[in-house]
Amino acid sequence: MPLNHQILLDNRPQGAASASNFKLVSSPTPDLQEGQVLVRHHFLSLDPYMRGRMNDSKSYAAPQALGEVMQGGTAGEVIESRSPRFKPGDKVVGMGGWQEFSVVNAETPAAMRKVDTTHVPLSHYLGAVGMPGVTAWYGLVKIIEPQAGQTLVVSAATGAVGSAFAALAKARGCRVVGIAGGPDKCQYATAELGFDACIDYKLHTDAGSLSKAIAQACPAGVDGYFENVGGMVMDAVMLRMNAFGRIALCGMIAGYDGKPMPMSYPTLILVNRLKVQGFIVSEHMEVWPEALKELGTLVGTGKLRPRESVAQGLAAAPEAFLGLLKGKNFGKQLVKLI
Amino acid sequence: MPLNHQILLDNRPQGAASASNFKLVSSPTPDLQEGQVLVRHHFLSLDPYMRGRMNDSKSYAAPQALGEVMQGGTAGEVIESRSPRFKPGDKVVGMGGWQEFSVVNAETPAAMRKVDTTHVPLSHYLGAVGMPGVTAWYGLVKIIEPQAGQTLVVSAATGAVGSAFAALAKARGCRVVGIAGGPDKCQYATAELGFDACIDYKLHTDAGSLSKAIAQACPAGVDGYFENVGGMVMDAVMLRMNAFGRIALCGMIAGYDGKPMPMSYPTLILVNRLKVQGFIVSEHMEVWPEALKELGTLVGTGKLRPRESVAQGLAAAPEAFLGLLKGKNFGKQLVKLI
Numbered sequence: 001m002p003l004n005h006q007i008l009l010d011n012r013p014q015g016a017a018s019a020s021n022f023k024l025v026s027s028p029t030p031d032l033q034e035g036q037v038l039v040r041h042h043f044l045s046l047d048p049y050m051r052g053r054m055n056d057s058k059s060y061a062a063p064q065a066l067g068e069v070m071q072g073g074t075a076g077e078v079i080e081s082r083s084p085r086f087k088p089g090d091k092v093v094g095m096g097g098w099q100e101f102s103v104v105n106a107e108t109p110a111a112m113r114k115v116d117t118t119h120v121p122l123s124h125y126l127g128a129v130g131m132p133g134v135t136a137w138y139g140l141v142k143i144i145e146p147q148a149g150q151t152l153v154v155s156a157a158t159g160a161v162g163s164a165f166a167a168l169a170k171a172r173g174c175r176v177v178g179i180a181g182g183p184d185k186c187q188y189a190t191a192e193l194g195f196d197a198c199i200d201y202k203l204h205t206d207a208g209s210l211s212k213a214i215a216q217a218c219p220a221g222v223d224g225y226f227e228n229v230g231g232m233v234m235d236a237v238m239l240r241m242n243a244f245g246r247i248a249l250c251g252m253i254a255g256y257d258g259k260p261m262p263m264s265y266p267t268l269i270l271v272n273r274l275k276v277q278g279f280i281v282s283e284h285m286e287v288w289p290e291a292l293k294e295l296g297t298l299v300g301t302g303k304l305r306p307r308e309s310v311a312q313g314l315a316a317a318p319e320a321f322l323g324l325l326k327g328k329n330f331g332k333q334l335v336k337l338i
Numbered sequence: 339m340p341l342n343h344q345i346l347l348d349n350r351p352q353g354a355a356s357a358s359n360f361k362l363v364s365s366p367t368p369d370l371q372e373g374q375v376l377v378r379h380h381f382l383s384l385d386p387y388m389r390g391r392m393n394d395s396k397s398y399a400a401p402q403a404l405g406e407v408m409q410g411g412t413a414g415e416v417i418e419s420r421s422p423r424f425k426p427g428d429k430v431v432g433m434g435g436w437q438e439f440s441v442v443n444a445e446t447p448a449a450m451r452k453v454d455t456t457h458v459p460l461s462h463y464l465g466a467v468g469m470p471g472v473t474a475w476y477g478l479v480k481i482i483e484p485q486a487g488q489t490l491v492v493s494a495a496t497g498a499v500g501s502a503f504a505a506l507a508k509a510r511g512c513r514v515v516g517i518a519g520g521p522d523k524c525q526y527a528t529a530e531l532g533f534d535a536c537i538d539y540k541l542h543t544d545a546g547s548l549s550k551a552i553a554q555a556c557p558a559g560v561d562g563y564f565e566n567v568g569g570m571v572m573d574a575v576m577l578r579m580n581a582f583g584r585i586a587l588c589g590m591i592a593g594y595d596g597k598p599m600p601m602s603y604p605t606l607i608l609v610n611r612l613k614v615q616g617f618i619v620s621e622h623m624e625v626w627p628e629a630l631k632e633l634g635t636l637v638g639t640g641k642l643r644p645r646e647s648v649a650q651g652l653a654a655a656p657e658a659f660l661g662l663l664k665g666k667n668f669g670k671q672l673v674k675l676i
Contacts, residue, residue, distance in 0.1 A: 052609075230604065252605045262600035266568065267590045270616035271390075278608035 001029040002040075005314050006069045006099035012056055015259075017325065021054065022070070022318040029101045037104045038080040039112070041096050044314075044335040045073035045126035046321045047160075048228075048251050070098035070317075073131060075115075075122050076337075083107070091117050093125045098317050100337055110285070119300040127332035128306040129295045132160035135281040136226070137291035139248030140168050142284070143277050144224035148173030151218045153237055155179045155201075156228035157186075160306060160332035161250065163193045164295060165226050167304035170194045171294075174224075177217045179210075179233055181327045188330070192305060201233055207264065210236035226250065235264040241272050249278040307331030339367040340378075343652050344407045344437035350394055355663065359392065360408070360656040367439045375442045376418040377450070379434050382652075382673040383411035383464035384659045385498075386566075386589050408436035408655075411469060413453075413460050414675075421445070429455050431463045436655050438675055448623070457638040465670035466644040467633045470498035473619040474564070475629035477586030478506050480622070481615050482562035486511030489556045491575055493517045493539075494566035495524075498644060498670035499588065501531045502633060503564050505642035508532045509632075512562075515555045517548075517571055519665045526668070530643060539571055545602065548574035564588065573602040579610050587616040645669030 003026055010023035032038055050072060053064040064071055074096030078086045083106035086092065094112035096102035104112050115125045127133065136154075146152055146169065154165045157178025166189070169176040178189045178198040189198035197217040204210035214222070214236055221242035227234055230252030241247070252261065269276060298304035309329040311320035317335045324333045341364055348361035370376055388410060391402040402409055412434030416424045421444035424430065432450035434440035442450050453463045465471065474492075484490055484507065492503045495516025504527070507514040516527040516536040527536035535555040542548035552560070552574055559580035565572055568590030579585070590599060607614060636642035647667040649658035655673045662671045 234604070249604075249608045252608055260603050260605065262602050263604040264600050265598050266572070266587075266601040266604075267598065269614060270587045270590055273616045273618060273621070275616075276607060276614040278611045278613075280611060283611070 001031065002101060003027070004029045004099055004101045006097075007314060007317055008068060009054060009064050009066055009070055011066065013054055017051060017054060017322060019318045019322065024315055030103060032080060032082045032103065035083050035105060035107050037078055037083050037086045037106045037112070039074070039076045039092055039094065039096060039102050039104055040079045041074045041076040041100055041102065041337050043075045043123045043126055044096075044098055044317060044337065045075075045130070046317065046324050046329075046333040046335065047072065047132070048324065050321065051325055071095060072097055073126050074102065075126050081106075086112075086114070090114050091122055093130065098314065098335075100314055120296055123308060123310075123332075123334055124299055124306060126334060127160040127308065128164045128299050128304055129292060131281060132332065133164040133295040134288055134291040135250055136161045136165035137168055137295065138279060138281050138284055138287055139226050139250055140165060140172075140224075141291075142287065143248040143275075143279065144226065144246045146172055146174050146224050149175075150223035151175045151177065151220055152224040152226070153177045153179065153214065153218065153222050154226040154228070155233050155237075156251070156327075157189045157195060157198055158193065158307065158331055159228065159329070161226070161228060163306045163331065164298075164304060166193045166195050167298050168294070171298070171303070175218075175220075177214070177222075179214075179237075185330060188307065192307070194303075201236075204232075204236075207232045207235035207239065211239040214240045221245075224248070227252070231261045238263070238265055238268050238274075241268065241274055243272050245272060245274050247274060247276040249276060250281075309333045311335045313337065339369065340439060341365070342367045342437055342439045344435075345652060345655055346406060347392060347402050347404055347408055349404065351392055355389060355392060355660060357656045357660065362653055368441060370418060370420045370441065373421050373443060373445050375416055375421050375424045375444045375450070377412070377414045377430055377432065377434060377440050377442055378417045379412045379414040379438055379440065379675050381413045381461045381464055382434075382436055382655060382675065383413075383468070384655065384662050384667075384671040384673065385410065385470070386662065388659065389663055409433060410435055411464050412440065413464050419444070424450070424452070428452050429460055431468065436652065436673075438652055458634055461646060461648075461670075461672055462637055462644060464672060465498040465646065466502045466637050466642055467630060469619060470670065471502040471633040472626055472629040473588055474499045474502035475506055475633065476617060476619050476622055476625055477564050477588055478503060478510075478562075479629075480625065481586035481613075481617065482564065482584045484510055484512050484562050487513075488561035489513040489515065489558055490562040490564070491515045491517065491552065491556065491560050492564040492566070493571050493575070494589070494665075495527045495533060495536055496531065496645065496669055497566065497667070499564070499566055500527075501644045501669065502636075502642060504531045504533050505636045506632070509636070509641070513556075513558075515552070515560075517552075517575075523668060526645065530645070532641075542570075542574075545570045545573035545577065549577040552578045559583075562586070565590070569599045576601070576603055576606050576612075579606065579612055581610050583610060583612050585612060585614040587614060588619075647671045649673045651675065
């Protein structure tokens with residue numbers, strides 16, 4: 001059996017996460033039992049939600065166990081199968097974790113799905129045509145419920161969720177304004193991702209200043225906001241929300257390091273009769289087929305051209321992940337293993 | 339024509355409101371034009387929302403104009419009519435403001451409605467069977483959408499909204515826990531208003547401590563929260579919300595004096611997939627008939643026995659209003675004029 005390299009969670013972060021929280025180990029892949037499949041991972045997905053699971057605190061998901069392989073999405077190829085449901089050569093997407101190989105029980109529902117790489121590159125099934133894409137779809141369609149002509153804002157605009165959000169919102173006739181960090185990302189958002197405008201939050205040191213920039217980019221105010229970061233950015237957008245605006249709360253990366261990030265102006269929820277709703281896309285599996293179909297079409301037809309940041313080799317995963325938490329990635333953060 | 343005493347907004351509060359913001363004046367009531375009605379007010383309604391309108395800031399309603407009669411709900415009797423729609427002796431509820439008499443254009447839709455005082459005392463049409471009662475109804479039925487057996491919490495529990503909320507929630511088979519200030523109010527909430535438990539927030543100096551008391555009173559967590567006050571109380575309840583909990587945001591009296599009151603733990607909205615929604619009951623006139631019918635029945639059958647704090651005479655209105663903002667009232671705050 002091939003030797004499998006793995007990254008474990010070795011200890012929990014005190015404050016900010018660091019490379020010392022992780023540990024690289026290796027072990028042979030086990031022999032397959034009946035019904036099992038051996039998958040070689042081509043790509044690991046790195047996502048902000050993983051930071052929350054590194055804490056040992058109450059959350060929607062159980063914490064990542066210490067001494068276990070870091071959990072996460074993977075895209076790869078079946079190299080050995082003892083299940084009639086998969087055969088060697090099948091391209092598959094699953095939750096294989098931070099390792100080079102995984103053994104999957106093929107009979108477990110939703111453990112793994114076959115994907116078609118004819119029109120959609122394999123890696124995009126971890127991004128635009130995967131969990132991040134469906135996340136954007138759910139927040140937009142089910143919580144923001146936009147009408148054509150409305151103005152929508154998304155933070156972390158050039159990330160996997162933000163770029164899918166833009167394409168989905170444009171398809172619905174909305175004005176879409178992004179918030180991202182740095183001129184390169186903002187330029188890319190408008191030139192390549194279809195954003196009508198993009199605001200560089202790094203040019204602003206307080207919510208009031210950022211809020212003025214949002215007002216300029218959103219002359220008719222903000223009807224819907226997809227929140228990926230929290231903190232100052234959220235405060236700034238809230239100051240520009242129109243009456244009956246909707247905020248889909250999907251990530252608050254700014255608060256993952258343990259310090260609670262307050263919302264400065266909750267009275268705006270009352271004054272403007274806002275709806276603020278949190279959600280976890282894995283709890284809404286019923287929408288995945290419809291969402292993936294739309295996202296696959298957008299990618300296949302070139303209307304959604306998501307950018308990727310690709311780190312090379314399993315050992316690069318921790319640093320790439322820490323960079324993601326600081327916004328150093330540019331587009332969907334992946335680790336390429338072969 | 340009778341002499342009319344009136345209270346005007348003389349100047350806007352800097353920080354906390356004070357008696358010097360108001361001014362008592364008098365003038366004769368004008369002669370009636372065709373279609374007009376002269377109403378003698380028996381009761382003025384004092385409500386927390388009025389504090390927000392005293393500020394000259396963007397809100398859902400235009401600010402109260404300086405030099406004009408303070409706006410507000412009134413219940414009274416028609417004493418002269420030049421409209422076929424009302425006759426002397428009719429008991430009516432309207433928005434007559436802080437004055438002894440008002441002249442109403444009877445043809446203006448919804449300017450005033452006749453009420454039946456056979457089973458419901460006139461004053462209750464300003465409370466349980468009026469705007470505060472419908473406010474409780476809307477937040478409960480349309481935002482919290484409770485199921486029998488769920489646990490609901492309401493702040494300002496013995497106020498006009500809170501007491502109606504308790505009766506409406508008990509009628510739907512819920513456990514209802516109140517939060518109020520002081521042992522007398524808490525005792526009254528459980529003994530007279532049907533609350534299953536009531537927590538005295540004045541026994542707690544921080545959200546963590548109050549949150550522990552809420553956990554004891556809500557062993558199965560909190561599924562729905564009706565927010566009347568904001569600040570520390572809101573933080574404390576949020577720490578106990580169950581997954582998929584709903585928060586109806588109706589008042590944030592704690593923040594009306596101009597200092598923004600932050601929400602300390604907005605990440606809980608994400609972690610627990612909460613829905614937080616603000617609303618203004620006057621924007622949902624379509625529910626009023628259904629809500630008033632249920633509330634009238636609850637009062638008429640003794641299942642809702644709202645308490646009132648009654649100040650005597652127009653000149654007492656400012657001090658009674660300032661007391662309301664500090665929680666000195668016990669039940670619906672009214673001013674009795676005759």
